[in-house]
Amino acid sequence: MTISQVAEPIRTDVLKSPVGVGLLGLSCAVAYIPTLVSLINGPWQTEQEGHGPLIIAASIWLAWQARHRVLGVATRPALGAGWIVLLGGLALMFLARTQGVLTVEAFSLLPVICGCVLLIGGWPKLGALAFPIGFLFFFVPMPDWLIDAATVPLKVMISDAVTRVLYEGGYPVAQNGVVIVIGTYQLLVKDTCSGMNSIFALSAIGVFYAYAFRWNDKVRSILLIAAIVPITILANFVRVLTLVLIAYYGGADLLEGPIHDFTGMGLFVVAVILLFLFDAVLGVTARLIRFR
Numbered sequence: 595m596t597i598s599q600v601a602e603p604i605r606t607d608v609l610k611s612p613v614g615v616g617l618l619g620l621s622c623a624v625a626y627i628p629t630l631v632s633l634i635n636g637p638w639q640t641e642q643e644g645h646g647p648l649i650i651a652a653s654i655w656l657a658w659q660a661r662h663r664v665l666g667v668a669t670r671p672a673l674g675a676g677w678i679v680l681l682g683g684l685a686l687m688f689l690a691r692t693q694g695v696l697t698v699e700a701f702s703l704l705p706v707i708c709g710c711v712l713l714i715g716g717w718p719k720l721g722a723l724a725f726p727i728g729f730l731f732f733f734v735p736m737p738d739w740l741i742d743a744a745t746v747p748l749k750v751m752i753s754d755a756v757t758r759v760l761y762e763g764g765y766p767v768a769q770n771g772v773v774i775v776i777g778t779y780q781l782l783v784k785d786t787c788s789g790m791n792s793i794f795a796l797s798a799i800g801v802f803y804a805y806a807f808r809w810n811d812k813v814r815s816i817l818l819i820a821a822i823v824p825i826t827i828l829a830n831f832v833r834v835l836t837l838v839l840i841a842y843y844g845g846a847d848l849l850e851g852p853i854h855d856f857t858g859m860g861l862f863v864v865a866v867i868l869l870f871l872f873d874a875v876l877g878v879t880a881r882l883i884r885f886r
Contacts, residue, residue: 615714622706625684628691629699636696637735641858645795649733652802656726659806667718675717680709700734725805732798746772748827749783756835765842776838779846783834793826796865803869814876821872829865833857 637643683705690698707727711720720727749772757769760776767776772783800822804815836857840848 618710618713622710625687626703626706629687629696629703632696633700633735642741642794643735645798646733646735649730649798652798653726653729653733656729656802656806657723660722660726663722664715664719667722668716669714670716670718671714672712672716676709676712676714678709679705679712683707683709697735697737701731704728704730729798729802729805732794732801736794748830752827752831752834753783755831756838759835760838767838774838776842779841781838781841781846781849792830792862792865793823795862796826796869797822799866800869803873808873811880814873814880817876818869818873822869825868825872826865829861829868832864833861 633643633646638646683702686705687699687702690696690702704727707730708720711723711727753769753772753774757767757774760767765776767774769775774781774783797819800819804818808815808818837849837853840853
């Protein structure tokens, strides 16, 4: 009998025991404490990534909701694949931390969790927890290059649409890139008015809602998720249009402070309402098609 043949059952038994599972989970949690501190002191303080803690809480809730499926599938630890995925995730975390790439460092948590699940329960358990683990993708801070690449085209598109609508309405309005000139005022459409902040947060809400409440109807879920970005852009168009009209009738000074922040919150509320209304339309349409 070889040493590996003796060691294999020992490693398996350790990972099956509550103490072994607890030590594995605790070790990974301790390894990511610096990542958590960096997120708290950085991205989670911004409007764009402030939903990060809620994503983690939602993932934990989804995992708890999936507990019956997890218990209902066989436990077949995949030690080889588990160690490869776990060590690969930890290596990715180490490299990203030493290079100061927080996005990759946070993303490495996903393969680390997958590796732990494979070691403890195998592929069946990982399949049962696939969505709760995958949902953690929304807590990963988006890289600046991606935000910059998407923000500028969105600002130009929204500025152009607002200008066209106001011009058709008879307002003295003109546009130069992301600068809207109305009356005697020049208004710059800032990055926060591009809708990127809301797209990230609303995407997470839409995916969560579709999975938790509409997953039995796959077509409806896909259509609902596909509508998230257009709905967010539409809601942001309404926000920019409102701000321009406020400046025209009340002066540009009104756009500083509470009103600007209020319209930002209003944008998100409007987008969520539109998402639910679209879901209701899909439901009515589905019933009409069934009754035909």
